[in-house]
Amino acid sequence: MTDISALDPEDRKIVTLARSARARNGVPEGAAVRDETGRTYAAGTVELDSLRLSALQTAVAMAVASGAKSLEAAAVVTEAESASDADRAAVRDLGGPETLVLVAGPDGTVRETVTAG
Numbered sequence: 001m002t003d004i005s006a007l008d009p010e011d012r013k014i015v016t017l018a019r020s021a022r023a024r025n026g027v028p029e030g031a032a033v034r035d036e037t038g039r040t041y042a043a044g045t046v047e048l049d050s051l052r053l054s055a056l057q058t059a060v061a062m063a064v065a066s067g068a069k070s071l072e073a074a075a076v077v078t079e080a081e082s083a084s085d086a087d088r089a090a091v092r093d094l095g096g097p098e099t100l101v102l103v104a105g106p107d108g109t110v111r112e113t114v115t116a117g
Contacts, residue, residue, distance in 0.1 A: 002110040007102075010034060014075040015104050017042040021055065022077050022106070031055035031076040033091070035068035056087040056101075060094055071095030074116070075102040082112050092116035 004012055014032040017040055022030025027044035031054070034040050043058035053061065056076045063071065074091045076083055083091075083101050091099050097117035104110045 002113070004104070004108040004110065007110065010038075011073055011075070011100070011102060014040060014042075014073060015077065015102055015108055015110065018055070018075045018077040018104065019106070019108055027055065029055035029076055029078040029080075031059040031074065031087075033059045033063050033074045033095075034072045035063050035066075036070040036072060037068075038072075039063075039066070039068070041066065041068075054084065054087050056083065057090045060090040064094060068094065071099050073100040073102070075104060077104045077106060077108070079106065083114065088114070088116045 017032035018030040021042040021044045025044040029045045032042040041059050041062040045055045046053040099116040103112040
């Protein structure tokens with residue numbers, strides 16, 4: 001486990017954005033991604049009758065829809081212990097297998113740091 005203050009400032013920013021998206025929207029997960037230009041995209045879980053996306057899938061989709069060509073890093077705030085295979089696949093599709101994925105609990109403590117690989 002890693003305290004958020006020990007992270008690189010840019011990684012700390014996406015964890016904070018993910019926490020904010022989760023809290024603001026009252027959803028199970030919040031996520032944020034940083035693209036190749038440093039722009040960030042934050043999102044929450046989408047649960048509609050016709051569409052279900054995790055927060056990380058939604059953040060990746062927002063980045064793609066905004067013209068991002070790649071990702072530098074991703075963060076998800078969740079009760080889960082790790083990022084799902086589907087979440088890591090979405091990050092990998094845009095950012096490649098070496099893209100950093102931070103998994104944090106609701107308190108911002110990073111539980112897992114993995115690559116999208």
